[in-house]
Amino acid sequence: MAMYSRLPGSVALITLQNPPVNALSAAVRQGIVDTVQRALKDPKVTSVVICGQNGKFCGGADIREFAGPMLGPPLVPMIHAIEAVDKPVAAAIEGVALGGGLELALGCHYRIAHSKALLGLPEVTLGLLPGAGGSQRLPRLIGLTAALDLITTGRHISAAEALKLGILDQVTDNNVVDQAVEFVRRVAGQPLDSRRLSTLPCPCPPDVDSLLDKAMVKGMEKERDLLTTLFNSGQARALQYAFFSQRVVGKWSLPSGASWDNSAARTISKAAVIGLGTMGRGIVVALALTGISVVAVETQEKQLAEASQAVPAMLQREAGRRSLATPPGVISFSSNLQDVSEVELVIEAVFEDMSLKLQVFRHLTSVCRPGTLLCSNTSGLDIDQLAAVTQSPGLVVGMHFFAPAHVMKLLEVVYGPRSSPEAVATAMQLGKRMGKVSVAVGNCPGFVGNRMLKPYLEQANFLLEEGATPQQVDEALEEFGFPMGVFRMSDLSGLDVGWRIRKEAGLTGPGVESTRTRQGRRYSPLPDQVCEAGRLGQKTGRGWYQYDGPGGRVARSDPWVHIFLEAYRAEHGLVARSIAPEEILERCLYALINEGFNILQDAMAAGPEDIDAIYVFGYGWPRHHGGPMFHAGQVGLGRILERLQHHHHNHPDVPHLKPSTLLRRLVAVGSPPVQTWREFINKERVHSQL
Numbered sequence: 233m234a235m236y237s238r239l240p241g242s243v244a245l246i247t248l249q250n251p252p253v254n255a256l257s258a259a260v261r262q263g264i265v266d267t268v269q270r271a272l273k274d275p276k277v278t279s280v281v282i283c284g285q286n287g288k289f290c291g292g293a294d295i296r297e298f299a300g301p302m303l304g305p306p307l308v309p310m311i312h313a314i315e316a317v318d319k320p321v322a323a324a325i326e327g328v329a330l331g332g333g334l335e336l337a338l339g340c341h342y343r344i345a346h347s348k349a350l351l352g353l354p355e356v357t358l359g360l361l362p363g364a365g366g367s368q369r370l371p372r373l374i375g376l377t378a379a380l381d382l383i384t385t386g387r388h389i390s391a392a393e394a395l396k397l398g399i400l401d402q403v404t405d406n407n408v409v410d411q412a413v414e415f416v417r418r419v420a421g422q423p424l425d426s427r428r429l430s431t432l433p434c435p436c437p438p439d440v441d442s443l444l445d446k447a448m449v450k451g452m453e454k455e456r457d458l459l460t461t462l463f464n465s466g467q468a469r470a471l472q473y474a475f476f477s478q479r480v481v482g483k484w485s486l487p488s489g490a491s492w493d494n495s496a497a498r499t500i501s502k503a504a505v506i507g508l509g510t511m512g513r514g515i516v517v518a519l520a521l522t523g524i525s526v527v528a529v530e531t532q533e534k535q536l537a538e539a540s541q542a543v544p545a546m547l548q549r550e551a552g553r554r555s556l557a558t559p560p561g562v563i564s565f566s567s568n569l570q571d572v573s574e575v576e577l578v579i580e581a582v583f584e585d586m587s588l589k590l591q592v593f594r595h596l597t598s599v600c601r602p603g604t605l606l607c608s609n610t611s612g613l614d615i616d617q618l619a620a621v622t623q624s625p626g627l628v629v630g631m632h633f634f635a636p637a638h639v640m641k642l643l644e645v646v647y648g649p650r651s652s653p654e655a656v657a658t659a660m661q662l663g664k665r666m667g668k669v670s671v672a673v674g675n676c677p678g679f680v681g682n683r684m685l686k687p688y689l690e691q692a693n694f695l696l697e698e699g700a701t702p703q704q705v706d707e708a709l710e711e712f713g714f715p716m717g718v719f720r721m722s723d724l725s726g727l728d729v730g731w732r733i734r735k736e737a738g739l740t741g742p743g744v745e746s747t748r749t750r751q752g753r754r755y756s757p758l759p760d761q762v763c764e765a766g767r768l769g770q771k772t773g774r775g776w777y778q779y780d781g782p783g784g785r786v787a788r789s790d791p792w793v794h795i796f797l798e799a800y801r802a803e804h805g806l807v808a809r810s811i812a813p814e815e816i817l818e819r820c821l822y823a824l825i826n827e828g829f830n831i832l833q834d835a836m837a838a839g840p841e842d843i844d845a846i847y848v849f850g851y852g853w854p855r856h857h858g859g860p861m862f863h864a865g866q867v868g869l870g871r872i873l874e875r876l877q878h879h880h881h882n883h884p885d886v887p888h889l890k891p892s893t894l895l896r897r898l899v900a901v902g903s904p905p906v907q908t909w910r911e912f913i914n915k916e917r918v919h920s921q922l
C-alpha cells in the first residue's frame with residue numbers, strides 16, 4: 233500500500249507501507265500508481281515527496297512474489313511514469329534503498345537521504361540484474377565505472393559514499409522527510425529535463441568505443457530481455473532460496489516445542505573464552521568486536537604470551553576491515569581459570585579431546601556463579617556428556633565456530649537433550665550479535681555439518697582407490713562451484729584432525745588390522761597412510777599435494793602421491809579405471825545429500841533450510857546451487873534416489889550410499905518442493921512413518 237497526504241504548502245507526501253522493509257509488492261505498486269496520479273491531478277500540489285514507513289525507504293522488489301505469476305502494475309512503467317511527472321518528485325531515503333527501492337529513487341528527480349541510510353543494487357546476489365531501470369539510470373548518473381562496481385558487486389554503500397558518487401543530492405542527520413519537503417519546495421518550478429536520468433547520455437570514459445554507446449541506446453530493452461532470462465534461471469531461484477533460508481534459520485525451533493518466539497534470551501555483556509589456540513583467539517576477537525568484555529584464559533604460559541600479543545593485533549585488523557573503531561580494553565588475559573567467576577557465559581575452546589573438555593567443565597561448574605552459561609566449541613563431541621558433569625546441565629550448549637572464528641559466518645548452536653530453551657536462545661542471539669548465521673542443531677556425532685562431511689570425504693577416498701587422482705576429484709568439485717575441492721580443503725585444515733578422530737574411534741592405530749573393511753564396512757586406510765608418512769597438509773608442506781614449504785599455499789601435483797596410489801592399488805589388487813567427473817560429483821555430493829536426509833529424519837536439523845545455510849555459510853557450498861537439499865530438489869529427488877540405489881548396488885559395503893527412508897518417502901509422494909518438506913516431515917513423524 234501507499235498512503236497519500238497533503239502537507240501544508242502544496243507538497244504531496246506518498247508513504248510506502250509494507251512492513252518490515254516496504255518491499256514493492258503488487259499492492260504497493262498499485263498504491264504508488266494511484267497516489268502519483270492523485271498528486272498529478274491535484275492543481276494545488278506543486279511537488280511530491282516519496283518516503284517509506286517505519287524508518288525504511290524500500291528494500292526493493294518483493295522477492296516473495298518472484299515465484300508466482302506477475303500481478304499488479306509492473307515496476308518499470310511505474311518508475312518511468314514518475315520520472316515523466318512535471319512536478320518535482322523527491323525520494324526521502326531513510327534506512328535502506330536497495331534494488332528496486334533505489335531504482336524507484338533513481339526514477340525520482342531528487343534524492344535526499346539520512347546519513348545512516350544504506351543504498352545499493354544487490355540484485356546480483358539474487359541471480360538477477362537491476363531490471364527496473366537501475367542498470368540504465370545509474371550509469372547515466374554516476375558513470376559506467378562506478379555504476380558497474382555497484383551493480384556487479386551488489387554491495388551496500390553508505391549515504392556519505394552515495395553523496396560523493398553523485399547518487400544523492402543531499403544527506404542529513406535530521407528528519408529526512410522534513411528535509412525533502414523543504415528541498416522540493418525550494419526547487420518547485422525549476423526545469424526537470426536534466427533530472428530525468430533515463431533520457432540523459434551516459435558519461436562514458438574516453439576509451440569506450442561507439443559500440444557501447446549504441447548498446448546504451450537500446451539499454452532498456454536489453455535490460456528487460458536479460459532480466460527475463462535470469463528470472464527463469466535455476467541460479468536465480470537458488471540465490472533467492474539462499475536469501476530466505478538465511479532468515480528461516482533465525483526462526484529456530486526444537487523438537488521440544490521451544491522456539492525463537494517463545495524463549496527469552498539473556499543479553500550477555502561479560503564472557504570468557506578458555507583455550508587460546510587458533511579457535512579460541514578467533515572467538516575472543518568475535519566477542520570483543522560486539523563490545524562484550526572478554527576474559528581470555530590460557531593455562532599454558534607460552535601460549536598465553538603469544539596470544540596476548542596476537543589477539544589485539546587480530547582485533548585491530550578485523551575492526552579496520554569492518555570500518556569499526558577498535559573497542560578499547562575489553563579483553564583481559566589470564567592463566568587462571570578462577571578469573572572467570574564473574575562472567576555470564578563461558579566458551580570452552582580447548583583441544584578437541586573429551587577427557588580434557590570434561591576436566592574443564594568440572595572445573596568451570598565449581599568456579600562460575602550459579603546461572604552461568606557453559607558452552608563448548610566442539611566440532612562434534614557429545615554435549616550431553618559435558619552437561620552431565622556440571623551442576624546445571626540445562627545451561628550447557630555447544631557453540632561450534634568455524635575457523636577463522638572471527639571471519640567465518642557460520643555458527644552451529646548445539647542443543648543437548650537437557651539444554652534449556654533459555655540457553656539455546658542466548659547462544660543463538662549471541663551468534664547473531666557477532667554477525668553470524670546461527671543454526672540450531674541436535675546433538676549427534678559431528679552435528680550437522682561434519683556429520684554430512686564424513687560420507688563426502690569417504691567417497692573421495694574410495695574414488696582414489698578406484699583410479700581417480702586428488703586433482704581429478706578436486707577439479708570436478710571446483711567446477712561445480714566449491715572454492716576448494718575436498719583434498720585441497722583437507723590439506724588446508726590439516727590431515728591429522730581426521731586421523732586423530734579415526735584413532736579415537738578405533739578405526740586405525742596400533743593393533744588395528746590394515747584391511748579395507750573395518751567395523752563391518754568398507755574403509756579406506758589411504759588418508760591414515762598419508763599421515764603416517766608425515767604428510768599432514770599445508771602445515772608440513774606436503775599432504776595430498778606438495779607446497780613450496782611448510783605453510784605454503786599453492787597446491788601442486790606431487791609425483792609421490794601418484795606413486796603411492798599406484799603401489800596402494802597394486803597391494804590391494806585394485807585395478808585403476810578412468811572415472812568421469814559426473815561420477816565423482818554423484819558419489820561425493822549424493823552421499824552427502826543422503827546424510828542430509830538422514831539428519832532431517834532424525835530431527836537433528838529442523839528443516840532443509842538449516843542444512844543448506846550450514847553448507848553455504850560454513851562449507852563453501854556454492855550459493856548459486858542453494859545448498860545440498862535445495863540442489864537435490866533441483867536435480868530431482870527421483871534421480872537422486874535412482875543414482876544412490878545404483879551406487880549402493882555397486883558398493884553394498886558402503887552404508888552411506890543406502891538411500892534414506894525420508895528420501896524414499898518424498899519420492900513416493902511425488903517429490904514435493906523443498907519449502908514444504910518441513911511440514912511433510914512433521915506429519916510423517918506424527919504418523920510414525922519416519
Ligand SMILES: CCC[C@H](O)CC(=O)SCCNC(=O)CCNC(=O)[C@H](O)C(C)(C)COP(=O)([O-])OP(=O)([O-])OC[C@H]1O[C@@H](n2cnc3c(N)ncnc32)[C@H](O)[C@@H]1OP(=O)([O-])[O-]
Nearest residue numbers: 253255291292293294295296330331332354362363364479
Ligand atoms: C523487476 C524487478 C527488478 C528489481 O531490480 C529486483 C529487486 O529489487 S530484487 C530485491 C533487491 N533487494 C534486496 O536484495 C534487499 C534484500 N534485503 C536485505 O538485504 C535485508 O533484508 C535488509 C538490508 C533490507 C534488512 O535487513 P535486516 O534489518 O537485517 O532484516 P532481515 O534481512 O531479517 O529482513 C526482515 C524481513 O524482511 C524480509 N525482506 C527483506 N527484503 C525483502 C524483499 N526485498 N522482499 C521481500 N521480503 C524482504 C526478510 O525476508 C525478512 O522477513 P521475515 O519474514 O521477517 O524473516
